[in-house]
Amino acid sequence: MSVDLFADAQPLPEGMVLLPAYASDPGRAAAVWEAVQAVVAAAPPRVMHTPHGTMSVRLTACGAVGWVASAAGYRYVAQDPERPGPWPALPAALRRLAAQAADEAGFPGFEPDTCLLNVYQPGDRMGLHTDKDEADFRWPIVSVSLGIPATFLVAQGQGRPLLRLLLQHGDVVVFGGAARRCRHGVAPVPAARHGLVGARRINLTFRRAR
Ligand code: MD3
Ligand code: FE
Numbered sequence: 001m002s003v004d005l006f007a008d009a010q011p012l013p014e015g016m017v018l019l020p021a022y023a024s025d026p027g028r029a030a031a032v033w034e035a036v037q038a039v040v041a042a043a044p045p046r047v048m049h050t051p052h053g054t055m056s057v058r059l060t061a062c063g064a065v066g067w068v069a070s071a072a073g074y075r076y077v078a079q080d081p082e083r084p085g086p087w088p089a090l091p092a093a094l095r096r097l098a099a100q101a102a103d104e105a106g107f108p109g110f111e112p113d114t115c116l117l118n119v120y121q122p123g124d125r126m127g128l129h130t131d132k133d134e135a136d137f138r139w140p141i142v143s144v145s146l147g148i149p150a151t152f153l154v155a156q157g158q159g160r161p162l163l164r165l166l167l168q169h170g171d172v173v174v175f176g177g178a179a180r181r182c183r184h185g186v187a188p189v190p191a192a193r194h195g196l197v198g199a200r201r202i203n204l205t206f207r208r209a210r
Contacts, residue, residue, distance in 0.1 A: 015177020024170025
């Protein structure tokens, strides 16, 4: 079951589905957190330098490919440029979480080939952008928020106001359909501490890149 917490105040873009506390469900929480810690230990999050400047957020990835930025641009690559060998495998608990959330949101058959992990420290932000480095926009992106709550921003269309949503520990958002092409970003993360995750926000995005 999905709950549309903000439906009265703010209509959501078509294809955007909120699953509050889905990842912190007692049946999933421990395996999800264990998997996240294993990925972060194997492939430490690092600052990336884009053609437009340095990102404040630290990034890493797991799966068959990972997203990397350089002065030359952005792309998905099978080798981690900062370590010998491939990215860590996508842990089964995370693959299952993403597939179940997508199914729940009306996008059956989702098989992500990558999960990007964004690690925010207080003050870190992500400017408005569109995710367009993936091959087929018919697949959704599944987002999982862990740790410090943050304000997520979505631009609904030309001249329309920004939608602002507070995403809290365990919240899952599925972006399919028209929402897949929305501009979005994250406001500066407040100084705070989460009991499990510490003074950080970790966002996972599951994608079918190829
Ligand atoms: C809407 N991450 O990694 S997740 C990103 O919280 C990214 O770290 C943000 O934007 C974060 O690219 C937001 C929510 C999200 C992810 C992908 C989307 C929203 C999206 C793709 C299309 C539309
Ligand atoms: Fe994005």
